[in-house]
Amino acid sequence: MSSRISAPGVLLLLSVFSSPLWAQDVTVLQARSRIVVVDVVATDSKGNPVKGLTAADFQLLEDKVPQTIRHFDEHATVAGDAPAISTPKMAPNTFTNVVMAPQGSALNVILVDALNTPREAQPMLRSQLGEVVDKLPPNTRVAVFALSDRVVMLQSFTSDPAVLKAVLTQRKRMPASASLQAQGGGAGLVGSDQIVGAFDPGTPIAMFERSITNIVGDQQIGMTLDALQEIGQYLAALPGRKNLIWLSGSFPVDFIPDINSAGGLGTFSSMRFYAEEMRKVSSELARSQVAVYPIDANGVQIDPAYTSALPGRPAGAVENDPGYNSRMSSAFSTHLEKVHGEMRQMGEQTGGHAFYGSNNLARFVNQAIERGANYYTLTYVPTNTNWNGGPRSIQVEMVHGKKINLEYRTGYLATDKTVTANNQQTTPESQRTAFSTVAASMKRGAPTPTEILFKIRVTPSGVIDPPAKAEVPVGAGPLAAVSRKQQRRYKVDYAVNPEDLHWRVDNGVRDATVEFMMVGYDRDGSVLNSASRTLSLKLTEANYAAAVKGGLQLAQEIAMPAKGDYYLRIGVMDKETNHVGSVEVSTATLVMPRS
Incomplete structure (x- = not known):
């Protein structure tokens, strides 16, 4: 049984937007309690990392007032030479967001x-x-x-x-x-x-x-x-x-x-x-x-x-x-x-x-x-709730007089801001929004998130001459940069792991809401083109089983200028959980058809 989802107009996108996908009105959350994150690097007298410490070894103060450490985590490299993770061999023009590095590393x-x-x-x-x-x-x-x-x-x-x-x-x-x-x-x-x-x-x-x-x-x-x-x-x-x-x-x-x-x-x-x-x-x-x-x-x-x-x-x-x-x-x-x-x-x-x-x-x-690469993450909720924009000092000490050198940020500004992608200082994971998720995962050059794993095949077209008559008026934004010049269209075939999506099950039918996104950047990180479509997927158990074997297979297209090197940022997001996966492809790495 085929695992391709059949639906009218499934992600065969020739339309684009004149602004980035995240340049739209969104709802942000006002944090009820502010969580401050402090990374601490501990070294001995020779500059070597000190590992194996616990939360009980640290005392944390804000403006000389002791604070309660709410969360503690150690990030440490593996002793000795860790084996390099081998990169899977991919066919030409084929890519995946499987990351060859520990996701928790700095x-x-x-x-x-x-x-x-x-x-x-x-x-x-x-x-x-x-x-x-x-x-x-x-x-x-x-x-x-x-x-x-x-x-x-x-x-x-x-x-x-x-x-x-x-x-x-x-x-x-x-x-x-x-x-x-x-x-x-x-x-x-x-x-x-x-x-x-x-x-x-x-x-x-x-x-x-x-x-x-x-x-x-x-x-x-x-x-x-x-x-x-x-x-x-x-x-x-x-x-x-x-x-x-x-x-x-x-x-x-x-x-x-x-x-x-x-x-x-x-x-x-x-x-x-x-x-x-x-x-x-x-x-x-x-x-x-x-x-x-x-x-x-x-x-x-x-x-x-x-x-x-x-x-x-x-x-x-x-x-x-x-x-x-x-x-x-x-x-x-x-x-x-x-x-x-x-x-x-x-x-x-x-x-x-x-x-x-x-x-x-x-x-x-x-x-x-x-x-x-070797540090401890401490979080706390400040006892001072007056968010007046003033400076706050942070001090971390070792208890019991242990002689260890500590490096950490020494303060912050107590600003009362809403939670956004660029205000991550006090944003716990539970308050992650669709806006902040897209902003982080679809940014040019950002790390590739792997909450949703997928593989893509990118097929570039030959050079397409611009239409004789401009399709858009002067000053219509990024679309004009594409439609008025010679261009290539890049078809992207997805194979998404359905097990990474949140499915609602009712009477033997699974349904999920998934957004497929593409953003085309120039070398300087300016957005030239973008495409997006949100689909409500419904699968029988038999279709789901087939998709587990071969992936959810869908297609999408985007147009970019024919001359020059560009970057395609391609992402998949589960609208129910805001989980996301993305991958970045340089057009310079693609095998182009003979024009």
């Missing part, structure tokens, strides 16, 4: 920052990225982002070492120095170009160059903070702990005064303060269960006052002043400590850890992943 995001890394440090950074994969524990889920003039996703979450190595070692995919670098170097980084000049810094030309440097620095740091916020917003909808491993040559800190201004002229004209902005970003990241692991991509740095790389000194230059080297060395040391202090603070505020002072960047990345 997610890792490697951010390669070319915007704030000096060009001379970038070759060393690139050369070590491949080594990161060689030492990666099996089944570790990693996504790769890059920051240049903007932040881009180079690779969505995967546990496939071959895929990660290809991304991290292909030079053409790695960003080059950002355009701002040619003007101002790393933001906030004191280098020889900033503290060695060829003319008196008290002159008008010197002050003019400082003003240009300040403008460029403001832009660069603003772009950096915006990128962190964007990454935080992307990760907010994904459940569980996320480790943001940030490889950068400089971090948003305050600019120091010009140490060489004559007679005090311009001494404070170069000062900029970014600590408060960074604290706000850190707070938002921590609220989304994102722990930041900053890594200084400069490696070991040498005091520029004592390097032979200094340029020549013309007669009458400020550098000939007997106290110049001393001032330059002092400024270098002060700024370096300031940068490292900001890195430590960033890590401490979010429950992460800062790494600096070594050229072995690959070892730092793997240490960050190791730290972030």
Whole structure:
């Protein structure tokens, strides 16, 4: 007996929507009690993870008031080398959402920052990225982002070492120095170009160059903070702990005064303060269960006052002043400590850890992943119910005086917000909505949920010329980008595991309500097209038994531009339970028909 469900118009979709599937009015829930989640990393004096602790070993306080730990869970890697989960061999253009990694493990995001890394440090950074994969524990889920003039996703979450190595070692995919670098170097980084000049810094030309440097620095740091916020917003909808491993040559800190201004002229004209902005970003990241692991991509740095790389000194230059080297060395040391202090603070505020002072960047990345993979999750309901938007401090201590180092987020903002996909700090699993489920599972590059397992076959059409007359008016949204250009249509054949759906049984007939979704993205994560259909399925027991053997087989189509690489996010959701499964397909991986 065939397991194909016969119904008029079953998911043979040629229509699309002009906005994302989740851009619609939805009902959200107001939480009656706020649950705060705190991830705690415990390490010994050598930085090794401490495992086997219990809730009785911890004391948790908010604003110095003891709190009751409501839930406690340990997340730990398996001792020794865990065998890698083998990836099932699939036919061409066939995919599944079977995940080759433990679902409860932390997610890792490697951010390669070319915007704030000096060009001379970038070759060393690139050369070590491949080594990161060689030492990666099996089944570790990693996504790769890059920051240049903007932040881009180079690779969505995967546990496939071959895929990660290809991304991290292909030079053409790695960003080059950002355009701002040619003007101002790393933001906030004191280098020889900033503290060695060829003319008196008290002159008008010197002050003019400082003003240009300040403008460029403001832009660069603003772009950096915006990128962190964007990454935080992307990760907010994904459940569980996320480790943001940030490889950068400089971090948003305050600019120091010009140490060489004559007679005090311009001494404070170069000062900029970014600590408060960074604290706000850190707070938002921590609220989304994102722990930041900053890594200084400069490696070991040498005091520029004592390097032979200094340029020549013309007669009458400020550098000939007997106290110049001393001032330059002092400024270098002060700024370096300031940068490292900001890195430590960033890590401490979010429950992460800062790494600096070594050229072995690959070892730092793997240490960050190791730290972030072994942690304890504590939850509590605050005794203070005044949600006035003010800051709350969190303190976790070991009882009985155990000497263990603890890393955890140190506070949060007590905002009284409704439960949404981007407000996960106090959202228990029981309050998950259809809105938050779709937002998390259909996001470009998100991990693939496996509550509903399925397999798909994607069949691309040949190139289709646009119609002679536009089908939609000007400015009609994403549809115009498809219908007015050459396009391909992608037919998706599903085989869904019916045992993962909730069936209501009445008089020998099973019925379930299932939504099938597709979203087409460009490389930058912008939605170009989408398709969705909700079906009420009714099966006899015989049909159900056949579906268990061969899967619920259905078909769906979506159109995308013919030229370029795009991403199809394909999902199935049980409308009764909000359980979901999804998979992401890059059109670049498909075998295309000959046009």
